[in-house]
Amino acid sequence: MRIAIGQLWQETNTFNPLATTRADFEAFGILRGTDVVAHMAETNELGGFIQSLRRWPEKPEIVGLVRLPAWPSGRATAETFEWLKAELIGALRTAWPVDGVLLALHGALAAMDHPDVEGEVLEALRQLLGTSVPIVATLDLHANVTRRMVEHADALVLYHTAPHVDVFETGQRGAAVLKRLLAGQSRPVTAFCKVPCVLPAERANTEAAAGVSADLKRKLQALEKQPDVLAAGIATVQPWLDIPDLASAAIVTTAGQPELAQRLCSELADELWQRRREYLPELVSVEEGVRRAHEQAGGLVVLSDAADATTSGAPGDSVWLLREMLKYRWPRPVLVTVVAPEIVAQAQKLGIGANWSGSIGGIRDWRFGIRLPITAQVERVFDARFVMSGHLGRNLAIDMGPSAVLRLGQVRVIVTSRSGPHFAPELFRAAGLDPYAAVVVVAKSPCGFRAVYERQAAAIYSVRAPGCAPPNFWEYEYTEIPRPLWPWDEIDQWQARPEIFGGTQ
Numbered sequence: 001m002r003i004a005i006g007q008l009w010q011e012t013n014t015f016n017p018l019a020t021t022r023a024d025f026e027a028f029g030i031l032r033g034t035d036v037v038a039h040m041a042e043t044n045e046l047g048g049f050i051q052s053l054r055r056w057p058e059k060p061e062i063v064g065l066v067r068l069p070a071w072p073s074g075r076a077t078a079e080t081f082e083w084l085k086a087e088l089i090g091a092l093r094t095a096w097p098v099d100g101v102l103l104a105l106h107g108a109l110a111a112m113d114h115p116d117v118e119g120e121v122l123e124a125l126r127q128l129l130g131t132s133v134p135i136v137a138t139l140d141l142h143a144n145v146t147r148r149m150v151e152h153a154d155a156l157v158l159y160h161t162a163p164h165v166d167v168f169e170t171g172q173r174g175a176a177v178l179k180r181l182l183a184g185q186s187r188p189v190t191a192f193c194k195v196p197c198v199l200p201a202e203r204a205n206t207e208a209a210a211g212v213s214a215d216l217k218r219k220l221q222a223l224e225k226q227p228d229v230l231a232a233g234i235a236t237v238q239p240w241l242d243i244p245d246l247a248s249a250a251i252v253t254t255a256g257q258p259e260l261a262q263r264l265c266s267e268l269a270d271e272l273w274q275r276r277r278e279y280l281p282e283l284v285s286v287e288e289g290v291r292r293a294h295e296q297a298g299g300l301v302v303l304s305d306a307a308d309a310t311t312s313g314a315p316g317d318s319v320w321l322l323r324e325m326l327k328y329r330w331p332r333p334v335l336v337t338v339v340a341p342e343i344v345a346q347a348q349k350l351g352i353g354a355n356w357s358g359s360i361g362g363i364r365d366w367r368f369g370i371r372l373p374i375t376a377q378v379e380r381v382f383d384a385r386f387v388m389s390g391h392l393g394r395n396l397a398i399d400m401g402p403s404a405v406l407r408l409g410q411v412r413v414i415v416t417s418r419s420g421p422h423f424a425p426e427l428f429r430a431a432g433l434d435p436y437a438a439v440v441v442v443a444k445s446p447c448g449f450r451a452v453y454e455r456q457a458a459a460i461y462s463v464r465a466p467g468c469a470p471p472n473f474w475e476y477e478y479t480e481i482p483r484p485l486w487p488w489d490e491i492d493q494w495q496a497r498p499e500i501f502g503g504t505q
């Protein structure tokens with residue numbers, strides 16, 4: 001038996017003016033053929049696939065297709081879309097014949113003129129494979145799940161957690177579903193329901209002791225323990241996507257049981273809808289957030305600058321918080337990150353100890369950003385290269401390129417050449433800084449940072465700064481999204497009516 005595995009992963013933010021290109025995928029690390037299996041066996045969904053497949057009693061041959069990941073950023077160009085599709089189709093043609101396909105997708109990849117990249121890719125692969133070869137795809141919890149994706153995959157298996165600490169396990173769950181499909185006792189039946197709301201990420205913490213997100217996670221996990229349920233998921237969607245089909249979704253796949261799938265999917269969708277207001281975040285202004293951080297007597301304060309969250313596809317060069325923090329004197333280090341390759345190059349040239357003067361910020365995000373003139377000392381130059389575990393995965397190699405630390409009193413500006421996880425303790429450590437000893441860490445992340453700071457922080461504030469991934473997104477202008485859609489619009493009455501797919505043979 002031959003099982004093909006592959007990955008196409010990027011979360012798109014259509015407010016980010018920087019287009020995603022082939023070079024962005026190449027910078028993150030493309031792998032083809034046997035290299036996929038050789039290098040990804042311990043990492044993320046692909047690792048989950050590989051480890052599971054290796055434990056099947058009749059060991060299948062694991063055939064690597066291609067790994068195509070890029071860091072979250074702006075819409076992919078149409079050319080990039082065509083190239084991605086051709087890569088996957090070409091890899092599958094080379095791998096042919098196969099008995100099953102496992103794909104690690106994100107589900108919120110949008111390209112110019114192609115708002116549903118994963119849907120189109122699944123459709124193209126289905127055309128090639130026919131209906132007899134099962135396709136199981138994993139998706140991020142922030143996927144914008146479309147009818148097209150559901151139609152062309154046998155099952156979609158979603159992360160259950162935010163922060164995403166179950167990425168590897170989602171790969172294992174995907175492989176388990178494929179195993180059951182290949183055993184062939186019954187055809188998968190999927191109930192799918194779009195829910196007309198888009199939910200802020202701040203309170204979507206499934207790892208919290210209580211609350212709507214934690215409740216829904218527990219419900220999904222319990223459902224997947226039922227013998228006839230293959231997969232159950234809720235996608236609360238990446239909100240910064242101005243595309244026609246944007247909305248949350250509930251999705252349940254059963255082993256040949258349409259009524260069960262329909263009932264469970266309705267229950268999930270109705271609960272998400274009824275509890276949507278519980279997701280509304282408490283936000284503070286930039287001034288208030290920094291003032292509170294300064295007043296905090298001891299310990300670490302984390303300021304979440306969601307609007308510039310590089311994990312949400314924002315450009316990463318907002319300095320709204322930096323500007324405010326420079327108005328205060330701080331007893332211990334304050335850590336803030338900025339993406340600015342040109343400043344790194346200048347700092348490298350100047351050398352450690354020299355002063356750098358110029359304007360920082362507002363180049364990558366020229367729409368919402370500001371330029372801030374500063375003079376700072378070059379404290380360190382380093383390579384922002386590390387292996388990350390926790391939110392977003394397990395053993396994930398990150399390379400944000402040549403980087404520098406600029407110092408203004410206690411304020412350290414960690415300047416990287418490329419975007420990446422601008423909250424990760426591993427990034428600060430690579431810069432020679434201990435985030436847990438800081439007085440303030442600015443996390444460019446709406447929720448994922450909680451996995452590593454929630455327990456250690458004396459206080460956490462979500463700040464309402466301008467940017468490409470604003471926490472108050474419904475106050476920004478969208479032109480493509482379907483209306484009515486909550487929280488842009490109030491909707492008096494809504495009830496789940498799932499659509500049923502598959503299970504006819």
Ligand SMILES: [Zn+2]
Nearest residue numbers: 140141142164
């Ligand atoms: Zn996500």
